[in-house]
Amino acid sequence: MKCWWLEITLKSDLCAATGDSEQAVTNMKTALEHGLPIIPAKRLKGCLLNEGKEIVSNGFAAQSELADLFGRPGASHPARLHIGDAHIYRIPGFLLGKERADGDVVLENYEKELRELIRHPELGEDFAERLLTRLRTRTAIDKVLKTAQKTTLRTMQVVPRGIVFRSLLELSDAQGQTPPQLLKWCVKALRHVGLGITRGYGEVSCTLAEYVPHEQDAAKNSRIPKDFPGENAMEYEIELQNPVLFSGSRGLYEDCCDYIPGSAIMGALAAMYIADHGLGADAHRDEVFSRIFLRDGVCFGNGFLKAVVGGQDRTFYPAPAFLALEKRGEGRLINRLNGDDEKKRRKELSGQTAFDWEDSKVYLADVEKEVRLHHQRPKNRGIGHAVNDLIQAGAVDMGQFFSYMCISGGQRFSGVIRGNAGDLQALAACLEKRSWTLRLGRSRTAEYGNARIRLFPAESGQQEARSGQWRCGCCLPWFSSVRAVRKRRQNKINTTYAPIIAVRDGH
Secondary structure, eight states, rough: EEEEHHHHSSSBBBOOBBSSSSSBBBOOOBBBEEEEEOOOHHHHHHHHHHHHHHHHTTTTSSHHHHHHOOOOOSSOOOOOEEEEOEEEEEEEEGGTTOOOGOEEEEEESSHHHHHHHHHHHOHHHHHHHHOEEEEEEEEBBTTTOOOOOOOOOOOEEEEEETTTEEEEEEEEESSSSSOOHHHHHHHHHHOBOSSSTTOOOOBBEEEEEOOOOOOGGGGGTTOOOOSSSSEEEEEEEEEESBBEEEEEEBTTTTTTSBBOOHHHHHHHHHHHHHHTTTTGGGGGHHHIIIIIIISOEEEOBBBBBEEEEEEEEEEEOOOOTTEEEESSSSSSSOOOOOHHHHHHEEEEEOOOOEEEEETTTEEEOOOOOEEEEEEEESSTTTSSSOOOTTTTOOOOOOOOEEEEEOOTOOOOOEEEEESSSSHHHHHHHHHHTTTTEEESSSTTTTTSEEEEEEEEEOOHHHHHHHOOOOOOGGGOOOOEEEEEEEOOOOOOEEEEOEEEEOOSOOO
């Protein structure tokens, strides 16, 4: 795999809109990450692909070459090119009130700077947003009166010109140290990004630069375990760098599951193993591959939410059936096995639970999710927006505007992978070769699915034993009163005290 930086210099103000707005203030907001402007990878991929189609139409490249680089809809294998979100790389000094001699501010390690910004007590999202974005207004003019039409005033949030963004481009199976000619042409031809490109916005200049990796803090403690105490198992911890798309019970567009499916992890590792051993389409004929992935030689456990509550890291599991919330109470937990509680009006627990057996506490948590909006352009590149709602029924390839429900980035998930030591070490070697990174879910070639993974020997049977204590709670002869702590979004903890019936050690 070969990587390059795509450097994007803003020649005019830019609005990489995501569909969000701020009531009574902004009609169109640009894409932001903790207050810092970004250019979403989906937007960049669409713009580069559009330039590639123009190059193919003019006979400078073959359609197969373009499809190999950017992917084909419904193909069994992903595109060779992976595009990351474009983050701020260089900020002109004049935007920060500096003198010309002070020079520009350069963010070499964006993720490190972002973490420091989030932890800084005096700097928040609002401060960064006010510093690095501007508001622009526009209105429509009445053709007869030559004055502004009523109710047409619109306010757009933009990123000021002069700022330089960087997006990481990764190319699998790259031949040599130079980018493919088609990719270089697409980058050179890209001149406009975002909204209002015919009204003075979104002019950019793009170049490819050498990629110099930084230390991956999230994976620096990862290693290939040399021994496996107890059963042959290794515990994994996955930190999501981007939102991840997994289809939920109501479908991809309306729901997303609350955990990382073990099948998704298995698929990601299987693809790595096939690539590293050159198995190709005959992977099922390989004895080792068949044993690991096709005959359940290795069991891939689901990844459940992991967060710091009560002063330590805890893994949250689906709520046991005997626990519920009192319908009229404020966070009060009740036990259905208790005769008195059974008579109370209740509602189901929608979150996940973690039990602290030493302090007799139950922690509840919700996986943070978000809705992402997407716009697919019509096949006719002369039309700049979806027009399915403006034409007669039955038309095809006229674009589409749709939304996804996804798991938000920045969260951690934990689980266990079981198998014999040799197979587990072979899988760990695949991850080590890729600097302990992997991609999960759908739309992995742009904007979604980036994750980092840590591996360490699993404590012998600890997770299964403790989860079994409440999973088999109906069999226990005695119970005790505990306190419940509710974990809200963004790790904001609200504590309530409620007598419930909970499981203690013993069976």
